Structures are given as structure tokens and as C-alpha cells.
Amino acid sequence: MSDTIRAELFKLRKRPTAWVLLATAVVLSQIFGYLIPYLSYRTGDAQTVGGNVPRGDVLASTLPDQLVINSIGGFPVFAGALALVLGALMFGGEYGWGTVKTLLTQRPGRISVLSGQLVALGAALFVGVAVLFALSAASSLGIALAENQAADWPTVTDLAAGFGAGWLVLAMWASLGAVLGVTLRSVALPIGLGVVWVLGIENLVSAMAGSVLTALRPLRDVLPGVNAGSLVGAVMPDRVIDPPPGVTSSVAEPRALLTLLCYLVVCAAVAAWTSHRRDVV
Amino acid sequence: MVNNSPGPAAVAAQDLRVHRGGRAVLDGLSFEVPRGLVMGLLGPSGCGKTTLMRAIVGVQVVSGGRVEVLGLPAGSAPLRSRVGYVTQAPSVYGDLTVTENLRYFAAILGAADADVRRVVDQVGLSSQADSVAGALSGGERARVSLAGALLGTPELLVLDEPTVGLDPVLRRDLWQLFGRLASQGVTLLISSHVMDEAERCQRLLLMRDGRALADDTPQALLERTQTHDVESAFLALVDERARTTTEEVPS
Numbered sequence: 001m002s003d004t005i006r007a008e009l010f011k012l013r014k015r016p017t018a019w020v021l022l023a024t025a026v027v028l029s030q031i032f033g034y035l036i037p038y039l040s041y042r043t044g045d046a047q048t049v050g051g052n053v054p055r056g057d058v059l060a061s062t063l064p065d066q067l068v069i070n071s072i073g074g075f076p077v078f079a080g081a082l083a084l085v086l087g088a089l090m091f092g093g094e095y096g097w098g099t100v101k102t103l104l105t106q107r108p109g110r111i112s113v114l115s116g117q118l119v120a121l122g123a124a125l126f127v128g129v130a131v132l133f134a135l136s137a138a139s140s141l142g143i144a145l146a147e148n149q150a151a152d153w154p155t156v157t158d159l160a161a162g163f164g165a166g167w168l169v170l171a172m173w174a175s176l177g178a179v180l181g182v183t184l185r186s187v188a189l190p191i192g193l194g195v196v197w198v199l200g201i202e203n204l205v206s207a208m209a210g211s212v213l214t215a216l217r218p219l220r221d222v223l224p225g226v227n228a229g230s231l232v233g234a235v236m237p238d239r240v241i242d243p244p245p246g247v248t249s250s251v252a253e254p255r256a257l258l259t260l261l262c263y264l265v266v267c268a269a270v271a272a273w274t275s276h277r278r279d280v281v
Numbered sequence: 282m283v284n285n286s287p288g289p290a291a292v293a294a295q296d297l298r299v300h301r302g303g304r305a306v307l308d309g310l311s312f313e314v315p316r317g318l319v320m321g322l323l324g325p326s327g328c329g330k331t332t333l334m335r336a337i338v339g340v341q342v343v344s345g346g347r348v349e350v351l352g353l354p355a356g357s358a359p360l361r362s363r364v365g366y367v368t369q370a371p372s373v374y375g376d377l378t379v380t381e382n383l384r385y386f387a388a389i390l391g392a393a394d395a396d397v398r399r400v401v402d403q404v405g406l407s408s409q410a411d412s413v414a415g416a417l418s419g420g421e422r423a424r425v426s427l428a429g430a431l432l433g434t435p436e437l438l439v440l441d442e443p444t445v446g447l448d449p450v451l452r453r454d455l456w457q458l459f460g461r462l463a464s465q466g467v468t469l470l471i472s473s474h475v476m477d478e479a480e481r482c483q484r485l486l487l488m489r490d491g492r493a494l495a496d497d498t499p500q501a502l503l504e505r506t507q508t509h510d511v512e513s514a515f516l517a518l519v520d521e522r523a524r525t526t527t528e529e530v531p532s
Contacts, residue, residue: 004389014377109361
């Protein structure tokens with residue numbers, strides 16, 4: 001399997017789409033985590049920004065002690081959608097390019113190929129999360145220096161919890177993209193369905209469960225996005241301003257963690273079963 | 282049946298049957314592919330050539346009979362590094378270069394980087410080694426697929442219409458490559474619906490409607506049917522089969 005992992009990492013490194021997705025995540029993270037808040041702080045002349053947020057809090061939200069929330073605050077929604085796209089591209093792409101037949105007939109066993117691809121995907125997400133943390137750290141340090149603010153970093157425990165939660169959220173979304181790619185044997189349909197789910201259905205069900213139809217709450221509490229948002233919300237307790245969209249406290253941390261792990265295992269198992277049992281066409 | 286070398290045949294099928302959509306795609310096919318030669322698999326489109334190749338490489342569910350490859354059941358794990366398969370549609374990543382595609386497959390196979398250069402040269406793509414596969418012509422992409430199958434040391438190459446869309450010079454060069462590989466002991470099973478390619482094979486399996494019409498050398502086929510080319514021989518065999526069927530069913 002090590003040959004497969006090495007080969008998959010090589011392929012990911014060479015694919016423009018992987019870099020485009022990472023660049024998109026970085027740009028969105030920097031814009032919404034640092035650029036917009038900092039510009040609001042610098043250009044605003046009132047004591048509050050947006051009508052009710054004190055300017056001091058806006059600046060404080062960009063400082064190093066807020067590194068975790070600024071790094072993974074967007075993971076439940078936009079970075080999750082990007083991870084889902086990566087999973088669908090990586091696994092569904094094999095059918096689109098027609099390479100699955102070569103992979104599964106001449107090379108290691110089907111489960112070995114799939115396992116190698118999943119491990120490589122997990123490793124790529126690890127690198128992606130590390131890049132987002134590193135760039136967020138650089139931006140927050142830059143702002144702290146520019147504004148003569150203290151550079152108080154989160155504790156190692158908080159950083160590790162945030163990093164782990166962020167990776168798990170992205171891995172869960174990517175594995176959903178992967179299983180859709182394998183079962184639907186394509187790229188476009190899994191991406192379309194997945195993005196509609198992440199950005200539309202989840203928000204709709206959450207909103208209805210929270211207002212007009214509370215009977216939907218049990219359903220809401222097992223949704224992947226809600227659990228991702230709950231886990232992210234749980235690992236960033238000291239927030240200066242309101243959390244980003246998608247970050248919630250609907251589900252308790254242990255249950256959210258367990259639910260995300262279940263999604264990860266079930267997706268891998270379904271992908272493995274489908275890949276192992278089905279004819280290669 | 283013939284067998285040119287000691288040991289089991291490269292491919293041995295016995296009463297092979299495949300049904301799809303309620304239709305018999307392969308209907309009791311029995312044949313052997315001796316080792317170390319170029320075997321042509323010829324027949325019109327839809328006669329079951331690709332299905333037969335899929336059964337040989339172990340990705341086709343069969344309804345009955347058996348297929349053995351290099352003495353092992355088709356699709357067995359030990360065969361994966363010993364059998365190269367080139368599908369009819371090119372099997373390459375369009376967003377990677379030729380070299381990157383082959384380095385990826387070489388890494389999965391555990392083959393050395395030097396092997397990548399060898400196969401790129403063998404299929405005549407040295408000048409396009411750094412081109413993105415998606416920008417190549419269909420014939421060039423097909424050659425990238427072929428190069429992938431040549432990585433490592435395959436003992437059996439199963440090639441599904443590898444020369445479709447190639448110009449005459451490239452076709453000639455590839456057939457020369459196939460001949461060289463066979464002379465080195467590699468067995469090649471090559472499908473085509475172009476009958477004039479049959480003359481380049483050392484042995485032929487002619488198929489129609491999922492059945493074998495003939496399994497012989499090109500020369501023996503021509504002598505048996507008293508024709509001058511394989512296409513005429515194929516038509517003569519089709520007529521012969523039709524007559525036999527008519528005689529077997531009284532009016």
C-alpha cells in the first residue's frame with residue numbers, strides 16, 4: 001500500500017486542481033478572517049463596526065490568540081465544500097479519465113488502491129490545514145505588530161484540538177465526496193449534489209429545526225454539517241465576536257466528534273464495498 | 282491447439298459464457314493463446330472482443346466456464362504485475378503530462394523511473410514527454426496508455442484495439458514493437474476489427490456473435506477457406522457457419 005500512497009501523493013502534487021482548491025481555501029480564509037475585519041477596523045470612524053461590534057473587538061478578533069477560530073472557522077461550510085470537491089475529483093476522476101480500469105486490473109488489489117487513496121487524501125488535508133494555520137498565524141502576527149498589540153498565542157492544547165478538529169471536519173467532507181465519486185462513477189454529479197447539500201440543504205434543515213419545525217431537531221443533530229459546526233464551536237471557547245456561519249453549539253462535543261468519526265468510517269466502508277464488489281466498466 | 286513453450290498457455294478458456302442484459306455476449310468460447318506470440322482477436326464490432334478481454338484480465342463477471350491466465354484463474358492477485366491491459370478508450374489523466382502519468386503508474390507498480398523513459402521511447406512519445414496528456418491527439422493518448430501497460434515486465438499484454446486512429450507509419454512502428462516484444466517471450470493478445478492487421482499476427486481467433494469462428498494461423502485459415510486475404514476468409518467462414526446452421530435446422 002505504501003507504493004499506492006506515494007503514487008497518489010505524487011499525483012495530487014502534480015494536479016492543478018488540488019492547488020486551485022488549496023489556493024481558494026487560503027484566499028477565502030485570509031479575506032474573511034483577516035482582510036475584511038482589519039480593513040473594517042482601519043477604515044471605520046465610529047466606535048462600532050457594522051452597527052454593534054466595538055472596533056476594539058474587531059481588531060481583537062484578528063490577533064494571535066484567535067488563531068484557532070480564524071483558521072478553522074470556515075471549515076464547516078466553505079472549506080468543507082472545497083474538501084468535498086477534492087474527494088469527488090480524486091475518486092470520481094478515476095472513472096472520468098478511465099484510469100480505474102488500469103488501476104484495478106494491473107496494480108495492487110482494489111482495497112489496497114482505495115486505502116492508499118484515502119490515506120493520501122488524509123495526508124493532503126493535513127498539509128492543507130497546516131498551511132491555513134501557518135498563514136493565519138503569519139497574518140495575525142503581522143496585524144499584532146502593526147497595531148502594537150500583544151502576540152498571545154493559543155496554548156499547545158488548544159492548537160492541537162483545533163488542528164485535529166479542523167482536519168476531522170475536512171476529512172469527513174472529503175470522504176463524503178469520495179464515496180459519492182465512487183458510487184456515482186463521475187465527478188460532476190457528486191460535486192453538484194454535495195455542494196447543494198453543504199450550502200443548501202443543511203442550512204435549510206437547520207433553520208427549519210430552529211424555528212418553525214422543531215420536530216426536525218433529531219434529524220438536524222445527525223447532519224454532517226451541523227456536527228462539523230458543533231465540533232468546531234466546541235474547540236474555540238474564547239471568542240471575541242460572533243462565530244462564523246456554520247459554527248454552532250447544536251450538538252455536544254463528544255457526540256459531534258463521534259458522529260464525524262462515524263461518517264468517516266461509514267464512507268470509507270461504503271466506498272470499499274462498492275469498489276470491491278462492482279464490475280469495472 | 283498449440284503451445285509454443287513449456288508450462289501452461291498464456292490464456293486458456295474453456296466453455297466461457299458471459300451474459301449481459303439477458304443476451305449471451307460470449308457463448309461457450311474455448312481457445313488457447315500459446316506463449317510468446319502475437320495473437321490477433323478479430324471480429325466485427327459487438328462480437329464480444331472487449332468482453333473476452335475483460336474476462337481475461339478479471340474485471341468481467343462470467344456466467345459459466347473458466348479462464349486461466351498464465352496457469353492461474355483470471356483476475357488472481359499474483360497476475361496483476363504479470364498482465365498489462367490497455368483499454369479501448371485511453372486510460373490517462375488528462376491534467377498530467379505524459380511523464381507524470383507514467384511516473385504515477387510506475388510508482389504504483391514499483392517500477393524504476395528509468396523504466397518510464399524506456400516505455401516513452403518505445404511508443405514514440407519522447408518529443409511529447411512533457412506535454413499535458415489532455416492536449417494530445419487521441420492516438421497519442423492511446424500510446425500513453427500502451428506505455429503504461431509496458432511498465433515493469435508484463436508476461437501477457439492484452440491490448441484492445443491499440444492501433445485505432447493511428448497513422449500508417451505509427452501503426453507499422455507499433456506492430457514492429459509488438460513483434461519485438463513477442464520475440465522476447467511476451468505474449469500479446471491484440472483485438473482489432475481491421476482485418477488487414479491480421480496478417481501481422483502469428484495466430485488468429487476470429488469471432489462473431491460471441492462465438493469462435495476459427496482459431497488458427499493466418500496461412501492455415503487462407504488455405505482452409507481458399508481465399509487470399511483474412512477478410513475474405515472471415516466472410517467465407519461466416520457463410521460456412523450459416524450453411525451449417527441451415528442444414529442442422531430442417532425446413
